[in-house]
Amino acid sequence: MQIIHPDVPIEAAHLLNGYDCPAILVSPSYEIMAANEQYRATFGHIDRDKGSHCYEVSHGYKRPCDECGESCPLSASLQSGNRERVLHIHNTPRGKEYVDVELLPINDAKGNLIYFVELLKTVSHASAQTSESQMVGTSPAFTHMIDMINRVAPSSASVLLLGESGTGKELAAQALHDASDRKDKPFVIVECSGLSETLFESELFGHVKGAFTGASYNRSGLVESARQGTLFLDEVGDIPMSLQVKLLRLIESGTFRPVGSEQQKVADFRLICATHKNLRQMVEQGQFRKDLFFRINVFPIYLPNLNERIEDIPLLAQSILSRINRKLRLSKAAEKWLKQYNYEGNIRELRNILERACLFEQQQELTPEALNQAVAAEIAFSTQQGTSFSSLQQTEKNHINQLLRENDNNKEKVANMLGISERTLYRKLKK
Numbered sequence: 001m002q003i004i005h006p007d008v009p010i011e012a013a014h015l016l017n018g019y020d021c022p023a024i025l026v027s028p029s030y031e032i033m034a035a036n037e038q039y040r041a042t043f044g045h046i047d048r049d050k051g052s053h054c055y056e057v058s059h060g061y062k063r064p065c066d067e068c069g070e071s072c073p074l075s076a077s078l079q080s081g082n083r084e085r086v087l088h089i090h091n092t093p094r095g096k097e098y099v100d101v102e103l104l105p106i107n108d109a110k111g112n113l114i115y116f117v118e119l120l121k122t123v124s125h126a127s128a129q130t131s132e133s134q135m136v137g138t139s140p141a142f143t144h145m146i147d148m149i150n151r152v153a154p155s156s157a158s159v160l161l162l163g164e165s166g167t168g169k170e171l172a173a174q175a176l177h178d179a180s181d182r183k184d185k186p187f188v189i190v191e192c193s194g195l196s197e198t199l200f201e202s203e204l205f206g207h208v209k210g211a212f213t214g215a216s217y218n219r220s221g222l223v224e225s226a227r228q229g230t231l232f233l234d235e236v237g238d239i240p241m242s243l244q245v246k247l248l249r250l251i252e253s254g255t256f257r258p259v260g261s262e263q264q265k266v267a268d269f270r271l272i273c274a275t276h277k278n279l280r281q282m283v284e285q286g287q288f289r290k291d292l293f294f295r296i297n298v299f300p301i302y303l304p305n306l307n308e309r310i311e312d313i314p315l316l317a318q319s320i321l322s323r324i325n326r327k328l329r330l331s332k333a334a335e336k337w338l339k340q341y342n343y344e345g346n347i348r349e350l351r352n353i354l355e356r357a358c359l360f361e362q363q364q365e366l367t368p369e370a371l372n373q374a375v376a377a378e379i380a381f382s383t384q385q386g387t388s389f390s391s392l393q394q395t396e397k398n399h400i401n402q403l404l405r406e407n408d409n410n411k412e413k414v415a416n417m418l419g420i421s422e423r424t425l426y427r428k429l430k431k
Contacts, residue, residue: 008033073103098123125175137312141304153179161274163303166346169274185229207259237277
């Protein structure tokens with residue numbers, strides 16, 4: 001226990017010993033009064049001489065969070081009188097990290113507010129720094145998505161992940177599983193696209209020997225493989241209407257029968273579904289069962305596309321590069337280029353561009369020239385005629401000319417869009 005303020009009663013400080021996570025005692029004026037051992041082990045010792053207000057220690061601010069453009073649980077709790085919760089990015093000994101903050105008001109015998117207990121839990125599946133394994137970002141859209149994941153993960157509620165292709169729905173599903181009570185049990189993925197009726201039932205429910213031609217042995221299905229864990233149905237919107245009733249029966253009854261068997265089995269899994277399609281519209285058009293939609297849409301989470309979280313692109317790009325080529329770093333010009341590009345394929349497209357660009361880059365920093373070559377290579381492939389390809393030079397020329405036409409021949413603007421200098425643009429045009 002670290003007593004930070006000399007005026008705090010020892011009994012109040014000992015309140016923190018009852019929590020199995022980092023916890024601090026905070027005054028209504030934002031001053032940290034005491035911290036438990038878990039807090040010290042996770043976030044370090046608090047030096048009162050350097051400032052012991054929660055916004056100083058956690059964020060390096062000189063004023064409360066709500067005065068610096070962020071949500072503040074203490075301010076919200078002062079107004080509501082209730083416990084409040086928020087997801088913040090805190091300064092830690094390891095750098096900036098996502099922390100789930102919950103604030104509990106403490107009243108005296110007369111009902112007067114005297115302290116707050118602040119519980120802080122680091123988020124393991126999201127990072128505010130470069131990471132090779134976690135979801136990364138700091139934008140408001142990304143932070144809101146992570147907050148939704150944190151809120152629903154501990155429950156058993158079904159989750160529907162919505163968003164364009166390439167936004168990272170499988171990573172979000174894995175994060176939901178990892179943050180749940182089922183994290184030590186299986187995480188099973190079912191690719192719903194392209195499954196025929198027989199294959200769908202056999203994959204999901206398993207089959208017994210002789211159930212159909214080629215069924216030469218008993219086989220457990222993915223529902224059984226996910227026992228006590230998480231079942232992730234990717235692209236659930238692609239399941240044909242004829243099969244949707246079978247999925248609905250599984251969800252409603254919690255039971256299933258392997259193909260060719262009369263034995264009913266009990267299912268035990270947490271359901272997560274994902275789709276890039278508009279399921280509500282499909283329901284209205286009679287392409288998706290309404291009852292199934294409401295069964296899987298208990299807690300929807302929207303995954304923002306890359307153009308909605310442009311400020312995350314440099315962090316995402318460097319995280320991807322660290323997996324492809326640890327020695328290569330982004331130049332400022334490359335960062336600018338990447339932030340101006342329109343990503344129809346989202347993070348998946350960003351990764352593809354970076355992988356190709358690494359093959360073209362000869363320097364220690366990734367440059368716009370290599371990125372242009374990477375995009376040109378993709379355009380060349382897309383415009384393939386028979387077995388012949390447009391040359392990279394011709395494709396680049398076509399791309400530059402198109403930008404010039406679209407921007408009234410404004411060479412300065414086009415150079416900025418390409419992430420190159422005007423001199424380089426003129427050299428390319430002359431060539």
